[in-house]
Amino acid sequence: MMRDHTDILIIGAGLAGIGTACHMVTKLPGLSLQIVEMREHMGGTWDLFRYPGIRSDSNMHVYGYEFRPWVDDKSISPGEHILDYIKATARDYNLTDKTSFGQRVMSADFSTQTALWTVTLRGAGGEDRRVTCRWLQSCTGYYNYGAGYRPDFAHEEDFGGQIIHPQDWPQDLDYQGKRVVVIGSGATAVTLVPSLAEQGAGHVTMLQRSQSYIFPDKDYDPLAQKLMKILPEKWAYALIRKKNIFLERYKIGRALKYPVQTRALFEAKAAERLPDDFDIVKHLRPSYPPATQRICFSPNGDLFTQITAGRASIETGHIKRFTQTGIVLTDGTVLKADIIVTATGLNIVMLGEATLSVDGKTVNLPDHYIYKGCMLSNVPNMALSSGTLTASYTLRVELQARYVCNVLKTMLKSGADYAVPALSAAAQAGMPRLPFMGEFNSGYILRAIDTSPRQGDKDPWINHQTYIENKVQLLGPVSDDVLSFKSVVPRSEHNAV
Numbered sequence: 001m002m003r004d005h006t007d008i009l010i011i012g013a014g015l016a017g018i019g020t021a022c023h024m025v026t027k028l029p030g031l032s033l034q035i036v037e038m039r040e041h042m043g044g045t046w047d048l049f050r051y052p053g054i055r056s057d058s059n060m061h062v063y064g065y066e067f068r069p070w071v072d073d074k075s076i077s078p079g080e081h082i083l084d085y086i087k088a089t090a091r092d093y094n095l096t097d098k099t100s101f102g103q104r105v106m107s108a109d110f111s112t113q114t115a116l117w118t119v120t121l122r123g124a125g126g127e128d129r130r131v132t133c134r135w136l137q138s139c140t141g142y143y144n145y146g147a148g149y150r151p152d153f154a155h156e157e158d159f160g161g162q163i164i165h166p167q168d169w170p171q172d173l174d175y176q177g178k179r180v181v182v183i184g185s186g187a188t189a190v191t192l193v194p195s196l197a198e199q200g201a202g203h204v205t206m207l208q209r210s211q212s213y214i215f216p217d218k219d220y221d222p223l224a225q226k227l228m229k230i231l232p233e234k235w236a237y238a239l240i241r242k243k244n245i246f247l248e249r250y251k252i253g254r255a256l257k258y259p260v261q262t263r264a265l266f267e268a269k270a271a272e273r274l275p276d277d278f279d280i281v282k283h284l285r286p287s288y289p290p291a292t293q294r295i296c297f298s299p300n301g302d303l304f305t306q307i308t309a310g311r312a313s314i315e316t317g318h319i320k321r322f323t324q325t326g327i328v329l330t331d332g333t334v335l336k337a338d339i340i341v342t343a344t345g346l347n348i349v350m351l352g353e354a355t356l357s358v359d360g361k362t363v364n365l366p367d368h369y370i371y372k373g374c375m376l377s378n379v380p381n382m383a384l385s386s387g388t389l390t391a392s393y394t395l396r397v398e399l400q401a402r403y404v405c406n407v408l409k410t411m412l413k414s415g416a417d418y419a420v421p422a423l424s425a426a427a428q429a430g431m432p433r434l435p436f437m438g439e440f441n442s443g444y445i446l447r448a449i450d451t452s453p454r455q456g457d458k459d460p461w462i463n464h465q466t467y468i469e470n471k472v473q474l475l476g477p478v479s480d481d482v483l484s485f486k487s488v489v490p491r492s493e494h495n496a497v
């Protein structure tokens with residue numbers, strides 16, 4: 001039952017919202033907390049995406065929460081196990097009763113007179129309702145739930161078969177024995193292509209405009225399996241997590257430092273598994289250096305196995321047009337298809353498309369700078385949870401949750417009503433307007449540049465992307481010369497945060 005006022009309001013009951021709430025109810029037991037979720041279900045990404053083979057790309061011993069051991073044998077997990085894990089965590093931390101489903105946050109206005117956010121929620125029937133909170137935590141993920149990104153292709157209307165986007169996968173789709181073309185080369189395509197091939201499609205072609213780095217490796221961690229048998233779960237998990245965080249960072253660091261050798265390693269791993277006549281340079285050599293975009297993971301080399309078995313293939317080229325029976329590329333290649341899957345990505349949105357304002361003045365995100373990777377300049381009592389591109393998403397989300405708990409504790413101790421990363425117009429004018437995600441140039445990141453906040457070139461205004469930098473930035477002292485703690489009324493006159 002949604003109350004009219006709460007100390008902390010979390011938007012979104014996905015992996016981030018539930019994990020963040022667990023930290024908050026544990027570390028701030030005196031504060032009331034509610035979660036609002038626009039869908040009727042918990043789990044976010046792991047509930048929405050239902051395409052064949054949906055799985056994690058990350059190792060679950062790092063993608064799982066720090067406080068809840070991942071105990072499955074597989075370290076690369078099917079989506080439904082991740083969904084179960086999120087739901088079980090929510091149950092164990094009594095968050096299910098604190099979550100209101102079918103409530104979409106449309107807007108939120110902070111008043112510096114009352115130090116309260118007034119949040120407008122829209123119910124499933126279109127009715128609006130207002131609630132207030134002291135702290136607003138946005139855990140809305142980063143993409144539009146309504147529709148995935150899908151470029152227009154010439155003469156799409158001519159195609160006689162089905163066109164499907166992975167974000168909206170029909171559960172009764174019959175692909176048995178059919179020719180499927182999957183457009184895309186990201187994690188979704190690399191997951192879908194071998195899964196469809198394994199599960200009975202006639203032939204699956206991955207049609208890509210540009211190549212990705214694809215790394216084949218085991219979907220289990222032998223050391224984790226051993227340690228889980230001989231040590232208490234919590235100890236084993238903590239050790240495996242540490243090892244994996246270190247290894248993840250080490251590998252990315254080496255890839256960035258030694259791009260030529262890393263590329264050679266990727267190609268050698270692929271060559272071991274692919275037929276001799278497979279054109280690795282054409283299909284598997286990206287134009288960008290390794291680790292400057294997210295690397296796709298192929299569990300046990302499943303994509304390469306299916307290519308070798310002749311059930312899947314890769315085509316690299318540009319689409320000229322759709323036809324009644326498939327796709328024609330600009331070089332004249334014809335791909336016959338019964339089903340075309342547009343694994344062309346996501347539409348990035350910030351804050352779940354909710355609009356923010358402070359004292360009635362709209363917060364236009366590109367005019368604001370990101371503070372410590374999770375707050376916005378001159379926006380009080382609000383933080384957003386987000387992962388990084390080169391490490392497991394949950395790693396930064398949990399650091400951010402711990403940081404926000406520390407900010408709230410500081411407020412409670414000092415009697416302040418709100419905390420705001422203050423940035424004067426003069427200081428802002430002297431700071432470069434760098435893109436939110438820095439050098440990362442994946443298509444979906446570039447498409448979102450104009451609607452995202454900026455980052456600066458100096459701490460605490462840098463949106464760091466590595467775990468160590470995030471840890472230093474977020475778990476260091478809360479007080480600095482930017483975050484201002486303010487009071488609006490004498491402490492005795494109200495009794496919340």
Ligand SMILES: Cc1cc2nc3c(=O)[nH]c(=O)nc-3n(C[C@H](O)[C@H](O)[C@H](O)COP(=O)(O)OP(=O)(O)OC[C@H]3O[C@@H](n4cnc5c(N)ncnc54)[C@H](O)[C@@H]3O)c2cc1C
Nearest residue numbers: 012014015016038044045056057058105140141352392393
């Ligand atoms: C298919 C897929 C696989 C992925 N695999 C990995 C992986 O292996 N490793 C990794 O590190 N990352 C991965 N990611 C990135 C992934 O999105 C995150 O890891 C993680 O699931 C995001 O969690 P989240 O809670 O921040 O967002 P989400 O899972 O998107 O959840 C956000 C929740 O907020 C709700 N919401 C949004 N807007 C509003 C609003 N205005 N009002 C109320 N509720 C709202 C949504 O309904 C949703 O329930 C993957 C992403 C996708 C799409």
